[in-house]
Amino acid sequence: MKKHANRPNILVVNDDGITAPGIKNLIEVAQELGNVVVVAPDGPQSGMGHAITIGKPLRFDKVDLYPGVEMYKCSGTPVDCVKLAVNKIFKGQKPDLCVSGINHGLNNSINVIYSGTMSAAVEGAIESIPSIGFSLDDFSQEADFSHSKKFIKIICEQVLANGLPPATLLNVNFPKGADLKGIKICRQANAKWAEEFDERNDPYQRPYYWLTGVFQNFDKGEDTDVWALENNYVSVVPVQFDLTAHHAIPVLNTWNFDV
Amino acid sequence: MKKHANRPNILVVNDDGITAPGIKNLIEVAQELGNVVVVAPDGPQSGMGHAITIGKPLRFDKVDLYPGVEMYKCSGTPVDCVKLAVNKIFKGQKPDLCVSGINHGLNNSINVIYSGTMSAAVEGAIESIPSIGFSLDDFSQEADFSHSKKFIKIICEQVLANGLPPATLLNVNFPKGADLKGIKICRQANAKWAEEFDERNDPYQRPYYWLTGVFQNFDKGEDTDVWALENNYVSVVPVQFDLTAHHAIPVLNTWNFDV
Structure with missing residues (x-):
């Protein structure tokens, strides 16, 4: 990794894979702010949550896609990408910012827990790196990310300037379209997926x-x-x-666990 | 799924795979408490976190391993197993309890976020099913689960009797060995993994x-x-x-996001 004395070092990751339009747009914003290193999966890793690769080895190779950007593709999950970046590229000298995305599709509400995009940012935060995940309400490969870019820039600037409260990161989602009213600080909505399984028969x-x-x-x-x-x-x-439900500890302490 | 009027219906899942000794021990305890349905991965899924399978289809087959136990193996992740169980077996009539494990290896502290065992229990909780993950500090296939069984039984009985606070589940870990002093209600320790990547060359x-x-x-x-x-x-x-860092909302509301 090349050092730039006066510019922040920014790690860019995603879960849609290194050739996705979303990460190209995020790289463009990151380049305006600092020195960019990209480590991204070599193919789609949507819905991988906080999975890591432990039963098989990882492949990890330098690629040359965009001018002036140090980039690596990885055979593993989004979280593997962050671990490899921290250990093999930054070699313990942490980046100043980790940004993940821009995801093709929303990661609002309960989706944060299934999302590879957000889990990569969570891993960045576990590594004490100020981290942000970005997602747009558009699954298309032709999604228009242009309206999100000025917001991404100001959010990154604020995080670089202020830092984040300890052991936290940001989950940023963009509506589709140009008519954005501004930024709202929110809580995660209480929502879930009702599954349906589409049953088919194979040729056998x-x-x-x-x-x-x-x-x-x-x-x-x-x-x-x-x-x-x-x-x-x-x-x-x-x-x-920290997934501890602290409010539930006093409740459980009233239970009788005599065996 | 067969109905038993006076016994609770218990879903058993894991991440080490349907043939692991840990799930066999958990099934034995669950059978003492209620009517058991097992849905487990057809092979090891450790470290899969909250991954779901969306880029390829799932396979799902009934198997007959242990007398009197309704069992299914699934080609997907631990979270897929819970989704399939709720949708295809229980068909919306939720089980009274979801137990996951017994994992071969601890899932204490930050490991909760990487663990397939715990993510299956989290998915149960998202589905409003009282859910518990169990893990033992022994990776061996010859691990001795016998000392944990009386504790698993009392914890399950307490959850069945009291329910759990809304939107919470339990993460239960057992030390190795017979000399267990009792149960402690705890918070997740502030700890992490320092990664090291073992680099090797393939024959090419x-x-x-x-x-x-x-x-x-x-x-x-x-x-x-x-x-x-x-x-x-x-x-x-x-x-x-709910991963919202509620305490950070007032901090972020002081930031200037003018674009």
């Missing part, structure tokens, strides 16, 4: 199943990311990786 | 990397799961899946 008459589902929002709050996006705001949710 | 002189690492505990607290396990207690951590 053996069944197989495609996971599909319907997003169900149970949350009427106007302080949620779902509400913000439906009302054309950019949603920013602070995320934590 | 191309490099590949094995992910390895060293567990680093930064937490001196005596209320953590790491402390409890080191002191021969069974650790019970209440876990939540």
Whole structure:
């Protein structure tokens, strides 16, 4: 990794793969802000959550896609990419910022837990790197990321200037379209997926199943990311990786565990 | 799924695969408590976190391993197993309890986020099913699960009797050995993995990397799961899946996002 004395070092990752249009747009913003290193999966890794590769080895190769950008493709998951970047490229000298995305598709509400994009940013935060995941409400390969770029820049600038509260990161989602009203700081909406499995038979008459589902929002709050996006705001949710339900500890301490 | 009027319906899942000794031990405890349905991966899925399978279809087949137990193996992740169980077996009529494990190896502290065992339990909780993940500090296929079984039974009985606080589940870890002092309700310790990548060359002189690492505990607290396990207690951590860092919202609301 080349050092630039006065510019921040920025690690760019994603889960849609190194050739996705979303990461190209994120690289363009990152280049305006600092010295960019990209480590991204060599193919789609959507829905990989916080998976890591432990049962097989990883491949990791330098590639040359965009002028002046140090880039590596990795055979593993988005979280593997962050681990490799920290250990093999930055060699313990942490980047100043880790940005993930721009994901093709929303990662609002409960989707944060399934998302490879967000899990890469979570891994950055576990490594004490200020980290942000970005996602756009458009799955298309022709998605228009242009309207999100000025917001990405200001959010990154603010994080570089202020830092983030300890053990937190940001989950930023963009509505589709140009008519963005501004940024709303939100909480994650209480919502989930109702699964439906599309059952088919293969040519040998053996069944197989495609996971599909319907997003169900149970949350009427106007302080949620779902509400913000439906009302054309950019949603920013602070995320934590300490999963302890601290409020439940006193409840459990009243239980009788005598064996 | 057969109905038993007076016995709870219990879904058993894991991440080590349907033939692992750990799930056999968990099935034995579950059979003492209720009517058991097992849906587990057809092979090892350790470290899969909250990954779901969306780029390829799933296979899902009934198997007959243990007398009187309804069992299915699935080609997908631990979270896929829970989704398939809820949708295709229980058909929306939720089980009364979801238990995951017993994992071969600890899932204390930050490991909760990488663990397929715990992510399956998290998915159960997202589906509003009282859910518990169990893990033992022994990676061996010959691990001795016998000392954990009476604790698993009492914890399941307490959850069936009391329910769990909304949107929470339990992460239960067992020290190795017979000398267990009892149960401690804990918080997740502040710890992480320091990665090391073991670099090797394949027979064609191309490099590949094995992910390895060293567990680093930064937490001196005596209320953590790491402390409890080191002191021969069974650790019970209440876990939540709302990842919002609520305490960071007021901080972010002071930032200037003018574009």
